[in-house]
Amino acid sequence: MSVREPGQPDDTDVADARLYRVGKPCITWHIDWAREGFGTPSSMKPAPFRYHVPKSVDEAVALLAQLAPDDGRVLAGGQSLVPAMAFRLARPAHLIDINGIATLERLAADGSALTIGACVRHAAFHRPVADGPLGRLLASVVRHIAHYPIRTRGTFCGSLAHADPASEWCLVAATLGAEIAATSARGTRRIAAKDFFTGIMTTALADEELLAEARLPLLPAGTRFGFQEFNRRAGDFAIAMALAVYRVEDGVIADPRIGVGGAESCPRRLAEAERILKGQAPRGDLFRAAAGAAAAAIDPIEDPATPAEYRREVVAAVTRQALERAAP
Amino acid sequence: MIEKRDVTLTINGTTHRVHVESRRTLVDVIRDDCGLTGTHAGCEHGVCGSCTVILDDTPVRACLMFAVQAEGHRIRTVEGLAEGDVLHPLQRAFMAHHGLQCGFCTPGFLMLATSVLERDPHIGDEELIDLLASNLCRCTGYQNIIKAVRAAAQEMRSRG
Numbered sequence: 112m113s114v115r116e117p118g119q120p121d122d123t124d125v126a127d128a129r130l131y132r133v134g135k136p137c138i139t140w141h142i143d144w145a146r147e148g149f150g151t152p153s154s155m156k157p158a159p160f161r162y163h164v165p166k167s168v169d170e171a172v173a174l175l176a177q178l179a180p181d182d183g184r185v186l187a188g189g190q191s192l193v194p195a196m197a198f199r200l201a202r203p204a205h206l207i208d209i210n211g212i213a214t215l216e217r218l219a220a221d222g223s224a225l226t227i228g229a230c231v232r233h234a235a236f237h238r239p240v241a242d243g244p245l246g247r248l249l250a251s252v253v254r255h256i257a258h259y260p261i262r263t264r265g266t267f268c269g270s271l272a273h274a275d276p277a278s279e280w281c282l283v284a285a286t287l288g289a290e291i292a293a294t295s296a297r298g299t300r301r302i303a304a305k306d307f308f309t310g311i312m313t314t315a316l317a318d319e320e321l322l323a324e325a326r327l328p329l330l331p332a333g334t335r336f337g338f339q340e341f342n343r344r345a346g347d348f349a350i351a352m353a354l355a356v357y358r359v360e361d362g363v364i365a366d367p368r369i370g371v372g373g374a375e376s377c378p379r380r381l382a383e384a385e386r387i388l389k390g391q392a393p394r395g396d397l398f399r400a401a402a403g404a405a406a407a408a409i410d411p412i413e414d415p416a417t418p419a420e421y422r423r424e425v426v427a428a429v430t431r432q433a434l435e436r437a438a439p
Numbered sequence: 440m441i442e443k444r445d446v447t448l449t450i451n452g453t454t455h456r457v458h459v460e461s462r463r464t465l466v467d468v469i470r471d472d473c474g475l476t477g478t479h480a481g482c483e484h485g486v487c488g489s490c491t492v493i494l495d496d497t498p499v500r501a502c503l504m505f506a507v508q509a510e511g512h513r514i515r516t517v518e519g520l521a522e523g524d525v526l527h528p529l530q531r532a533f534m535a536h537h538g539l540q541c542g543f544c545t546p547g548f549l550m551l552a553t554s555v556l557e558r559d560p561h562i563g564d565e566e567l568i569d570l571l572a573s574n575l576c577r578c579t580g581y582q583n584i585i586k587a588v589r590a591a592a593q594e595m596r597s598r599g
């Protein structure tokens with residue numbers, strides 16, 4: 112077992128780490144399990160649960176208040192939860208299916224932000240959903256998430272709630288500074304992305320809270336972006352990925368945002384790289400220096416196929432490529 | 440105590456009334472309770488695509504949905520492709536271009552390709568290959584599958 116956890120590992124960390132490994136669609140998991148003594152699953156059938164279909168957010172959060180203590184969980188696109196249930200890594204006693212709640216399908220931009228409701232699927236972003244750079248950014252990133260038949264079900268907010276370290280949407284949320292609305296029977300609180308992701312597949316969301324919507328700030332006209340990820344096969348979770356977003360004003364870089372995902376337990380912005388870029392003319396050696404600073408700043412996670420130092424080198428490469436893609 | 444529910448599924452235009460546990464996936468219910476064994480279950484965790492069916496015009500992994508969730512939706516499976524004795528252009532193209540060997544992955548590829556070509560028969564090659572990469576085939580090496588889908592696309596275009 113070589114997934115590196117920050118802090119002292121306790122039982123939940125170990126459970127999370129297992130889920131993390133198994134959450135990756137790769138046939139070699141079976142081999143990993145057999146080797147590591149988790150046992151090969153004899154069946155791929157989910158354990159029994161009680162199914163609930165609320166028709167409104169009020170009804171959903173009332174059910175969550177009542178059933179979360181009894182291991183009740185939200186079922187959104189099911190594209191991460193159902194595989195985990197098939198492996199019996201998750202055995203929720205109750206599933207609260209939010210797919211029938213029409214108000215959660217909201218996908219709309221106001222003057223300052225794009226609101227993405229909990230039932231908005233990945234596939235919605237194939238065409239730009241907002242004017243300007245943000246819509247184009249989301250359309251270019253979505254093509255890296257799994258495959259199309261998974262994108263027709265999986266949701267943007269489900270990705271944030273699931274918080275896989277290699278989730279593209281989590282990287283976008285962290286880099287752009289999303290605001291996440293967590294609704295419970297007691298009301299709604301808004302959580303900044305930087306406070307939302309707290310570890311591998313762990314977030315600030317409480318068990319009885321519904322992630323009702325996420326808000327992404329619109330990007331001013333002229334904002335440039337570049338996204339790059341590396342994986343061994345198209346559609347797999349990335350070994351590392353980077354998102355670079357900046358403007359060029361009077362020939363120099365303004366408001367740089369460099370986010371790295373898949374490399375640490377949570378995606379985050381890297382101030383070390385942003386500092387190097389700010390106020391400088393965009394050019395190759397500057398990008399290399401910023402990419403080197405990003406790679407030096409991270410504490411890479413490890414798995415048997417991916418040693419930490421290898422992942423660090425991948426971070427340097429994808430960060431440089433993301434910066435180059437963004438360049439004028 | 441295991442919860443069972445009455446579920447009404449509409450598959451290829453036919454209504455199936457079944458009484459199933461909530462935990463049963465759509466692919467299992469289509470096969471075991473509705474008797475439509477053309478849809479295959481391979482990995483059962485979303486990776487291989489052999490269970491692909493069309494739900495309200497979009498392709499989905501039937502192993503990653505519970506049957507109870509499919510109530511009220513239109514489901515199409517490989518059994519619905521042919522019209523009587525006349526095979527669908529995609530089915531004929533898979534035969535003509537040797538797009539299958541063992542055939543295990545074929546129903547999934549056919550449903551994936553059907554939904555893709557119905558949406559856009561003029562789809563470009565790069566996008567087509569990207570979409571076909573959604574499913575796994577252990578026999579053909581994919582080239583003949585791609586050829587077959589291109590040929591069917593041409594036929595579907597010329598028919599308008």
Ligand SMILES: Cc1cc2nc3c(=O)[nH]c(=O)nc-3n(C[C@H](O)[C@H](O)[C@H](O)COP(=O)(O)OP(=O)(O)OC[C@H]3O[C@@H](n4cnc5c(N)ncnc54)[C@H](O)[C@@H]3O)c2cc1C
Nearest residue numbers: 185187188189190191192257265266269270272278322485
């Ligand atoms: C083969 C395969 C490849 C994949 N590749 C990628 C990839 O490359 N990149 C990537 O990012 N993802 C990938 N995924 C995962 C996919 O993007 C999922 O859709 C996503 O991780 C979870 O979203 P969901 O809506 O399917 O959530 P679900 O599976 O329904 O739920 C996941 C978890 O989040 C909780 N949850 C979901 N929504 C809410 C909510 N609104 N409020 C509170 N809790 C909630 C659930 O209770 C559950 O614990 C892949 C999946 C498969 C099967």
Ligand code: FES
Nearest residue numbers: 481482483488502
């Ligand atoms: S059986 Fe559904 S994707 Fe493999």
Ligand code: FES
Nearest residue numbers: 540542576577578
């Ligand atoms: S024909 Fe055998 S798996 Fe595709």
